[in-house]
Amino acid sequence: MGSPRISEQLPPLLDSTKAPVAFGNRALPRLSMDLQDPRLYIRQRALAALCDLVHDPERAYETIQKDSLEILKVLLKDEDAAVRTKTTEVLYLLATHNVGREAFLRYNVVGPLSDLLDEPVDACRRNMHRALKMVAEFPAGAACIVAHNLVHNLVEKVTMESVDIRALLLGTLSCCVQVNAIPALQSNGVAILREQLASESLAIRRAAASAMVGISVPIEGKQRVCEENVLPVLVRLLSDKDPEVSASAAGTIMNTAVITRGKYQALEAGAIPPLLGLVKSDIRAVSANALRALTCLAEAPPARLDLLEHLPLLRTRLSHPEPIIQRAAETAIHVISWKP
Amino acid sequence: MTSVLQPHKGDPNGTYTFSSRPRPVQNRSKYRELVADQDDGPPNYGNIMYDRRVVRGNTYAQHILPTTCQPDPVEIQRQLEARRRTQARKRAKEHFRPRTPEPLEGRKHMNVQTELYLEELGDRVEESSVECQTDAFLDKPATPLFKPAKTGRDVTTQIEEGELFNFDMEVRPLLEVLVGKTMEQSLLEVMEEEELASLRGQQRAFLELRNAELVEVQRLEEQERRHREEKERRLRQQRDVLDRERETADKIAARAFAQQYLADLVPSVFSSLRDHGFFYDPVERDLETDFLPWLMTEVSEALEKHSAARTVLDMLIKDVAGQRLKLYQPVMD
Numbered sequence: 050m051g052s053p054r055i056s057e058q059l060p061p062l063l064d065s066t067k068a069p070v071a072f073g074n075r076a077l078p079r080l081s082m083d084l085q086d087p088r089l090y091i092r093q094r095a096l097a098a099l100c101d102l103v104h105d106p107e108r109a110y111e112t113i114q115k116d117s118l119e120i121l122k123v124l125l126k127d128e129d130a131a132v133r134t135k136t137t138e139v140l141y142l143l144a145t146h147n148v149g150r151e152a153f154l155r156y157n158v159v160g161p162l163s164d165l166l167d168e169p170v171d172a173c174r175r176n177m178h179r180a181l182k183m184v185a186e187f188p189a190g191a192a193c194i195v196a197h198n199l200v201h202n203l204v205e206k207v208t209m210e211s212v213d214i215r216a217l218l219l220g221t222l223s224c225c226v227q228v229n230a231i232p233a234l235q236s237n238g239v240a241i242l243r244e245q246l247a248s249e250s251l252a253i254r255r256a257a258a259s260a261m262v263g264i265s266v267p268i269e270g271k272q273r274v275c276e277e278n279v280l281p282v283l284v285r286l287l288s289d290k291d292p293e294v295s296a297s298a299a300g301t302i303m304n305t306a307v308i309t310r311g312k313y314q315a316l317e318a319g320a321i322p323p324l325l326g327l328v329k330s331d332i333r334a335v336s337a338n339a340l341r342a343l344t345c346l347a348e349a350p351p352a353r354l355d356l357l358e359h360l361p362l363l364r365t366r367l368s369h370p371e372p373i374i375q376r377a378a379e380t381a382i383h384v385i386s387w388k389p
Numbered sequence: 390m391t392s393v394l395q396p397h398k399g400d401p402n403g404t405y406t407f408s409s410r411p412r413p414v415q416n417r418s419k420y421r422e423l424v425a426d427q428d429d430g431p432p433n434y435g436n437i438m439y440d441r442r443v444v445r446g447n448t449y450a451q452h453i454l455p456t457t458c459q460p461d462p463v464e465i466q467r468q469l470e471a472r473r474r475t476q477a478r479k480r481a482k483e484h485f486r487p488r489t490p491e492p493l494e495g496r497k498h499m500n501v502q503t504e505l506y507l508e509e510l511g512d513r514v515e516e517s518s519v520e521c522q523t524d525a526f527l528d529k530p531a532t533p534l535f536k537p538a539k540t541g542r543d544v545t546t547q548i549e550e551g552e553l554f555n556f557d558m559e560v561r562p563l564l565e566v567l568v569g570k571t572m573e574q575s576l577l578e579v580m581e582e583e584e585l586a587s588l589r590g591q592q593r594a595f596l597e598l599r600n601a602e603l604v605e606v607q608r609l610e611e612q613e614r615r616h617r618e619e620k621e622r623r624l625r626q627q628r629d630v631l632d633r634e635r636e637t638a639d640k641i642a643a644r645a646f647a648q649q650y651l652a653d654l655v656p657s658v659f660s661s662l663r664d665h666g667f668f669y670d671p672v673e674r675d676l677e678t679d680f681l682p683w684l685m686t687e688v689s690e691a692l693e694k695h696s697a698a699r700t701v702l703d704m705l706i707k708d709v710a711g712q713r714l715k716l717y718q719p720v721m722d
Contacts, residue, residue: 186592307607338600
């Protein structure tokens with residue numbers, strides 16, 4: 050019987066792909082019971098409902114409290130691809146919360162998650178990489194990933210994956226490389242990253258450039274960068290339209306130019322004019338990195354001669370409000386005007 | 390006339406039923422007879438409407454008979470008094486009613502009609518009979534539909550379009566829910582992403598600082614290293630030069646000394662050679678090397694023979710002495 054007055058109750062959820070969620074604090078125990086059910090469609094529906102619930106931080110905390118992570122780890126190895134995809138999505142959503150990230154470390158979820166690196170289904174792999182990137186973005190997580198010796202596998206996968214997953218992978222790599230760059234170097238990371246620097250996708254370029262910055266921090270990294278002739282590519286990237294990419298390129302140059310070989314290679318590649326252009330930029334990262342790159346390059350006598358002419362430009366930067374840029378400009382001027 | 394039948398004793402419901410069988414109307418006289426003439430006919434007849442046993446009216450203020458058969462003496466007295474009072478009142482009324490005076494002696498009252506026209510008073514009632522007969526049934530036409538007379542006012546009502554259901558009004562809550570939920574959901578998503586973006590922004594700012602410090606440190610290290618190496622190289626060079634100079638000086642000194650030392654080398658060599666017997670007389674040497682050893686060997690051979698003979702002799706003596714001892718031993722004991 051219809052009446053024109055609309056009922057106060059919520060309409061019944063008619064989505065048959067989701068399990069109905071029980072009320073209050075029975076929801077999660079019920080769902081975790083469903084997740085262990087041998088019937089496939091019940092597991093799928095429970096996972097879909099869990100996906101929706103886990104957006105709420107309190108529910109995420111409850112899920113972790115009830116030790117559902119163990120169940121999810123088991124489900125990662127399930128035969129059905131839809132179940133695996135949804136499980137990885139739930140894990141990704143858990144990783145967006147801080148409690149989730151800590152729980153990942155406590156319950157050692159990174160191991161089973163990384164077993165899915167060879168997963169045939171694209172969506173599942175994408176979610177897995179998203180979750181991994183989320184974990185890598187905070188320092189303990191990146192250390193955990195490095196400890197699991199995953200960097201080697203990740204570097205291998207870079208060339209094989211499709212574009213969007215590659216961007217995620219490179220993001221993960223750039224975070225791991227900041228913790229410890231040695232494994233990436235050992236897996237021939239510099240060469241692979243150099244290829245990715247020339248990619249057309251902006252996200253890939255950004256991620257590859259930031260990974261390059263991290264990789265060029267240790268001494269072997271700098272030497273490898275010089276050996277692989279990455280510097281011409283970097284100099285070309287200095288004139289890239291995206292400020293992040295050019296900032297990262299300037300950062301890599303400044304790291305590499307610390308060793309003598311790097312200095313001379315950079316000078317050969319003609320790094321000074323673009324760097325001078327970047328010094329005037331408004332974005333703090335770009336301008337600071339460019340100033341420091343010039344500082345490093347100025348240790349070499351030929352560069353110093355060149356830069357002596359451009360001292361006024363650098364002096365304008367001294368009055369910049371940001372203290373970082375002021376300091377960088379001071380050191381640059383100091384180094385350039387140094388006489389032995 | 391109706392009659393009251395006894396109620397059925399076996400009535401299942403226990404309800405009161407009343408029924409009377411139909412009776413023809415009885416002949417009765419025009420004028421009422423005295424009550425004494427009438428025989429008592431069928432017992433217990435009467436009009437139910439006027440039957441005192443039937444309870445009429447409200448039942449909550451009834452004069453209910455007491456359950457005990459024994460009537461209350463007070464009640465009895467009250468009733469008696471009431472009856473006496475009514476009788477007294479009736480008598481009093483009778484008393485005051487005006488009556489015709491009594492006839493005088495020798496006279497009798499006679500009823501006389503005083504109207505203009507005399508009326509025959511008789512018992513016989515004048516009767517006239519009237520007949521009535523219905524006509525044979527005629528075919529009646531169908532009774533027309535009973536249309537009661539029209540009373541009151543005519544009123545019509547009609548539901549226009551849009552009166553029961555006004556779309557704009559009804560759709561508003563639906564829309565509110567839809568739009569509200571969508572906004573809520575999108576706000577949540579945006580908040581999540583913003584949170585992540587702000588975290589990443591903080592991280593990036595920190596990373597820039599860190600990179601700056603790192604590269605500064607490395608550069609300064611590098612610089613230090615280079616300077617140090619440069620210094621070391623220069624020092625080493627200097628030291629090399631000094632070393633070489635010293636070496637040459639040493640060499641010169643050594644040469645001078647050697648020359649001087651070797652000046653009287655030749656005569657001393659010859660003298661030491663002579664001391665060691667490198668210049669020798671051959672005959673003397675021959676004697677020394679051949680003759681004297683042969684002589685010594687011969688001498689020693691001879692001596693050996695002597696000593697061997699002596700040893701043999703010693704053995705002989707010892708042997709004999711031993712035999713003798715053995716022989717004479719038991720004699721001595």
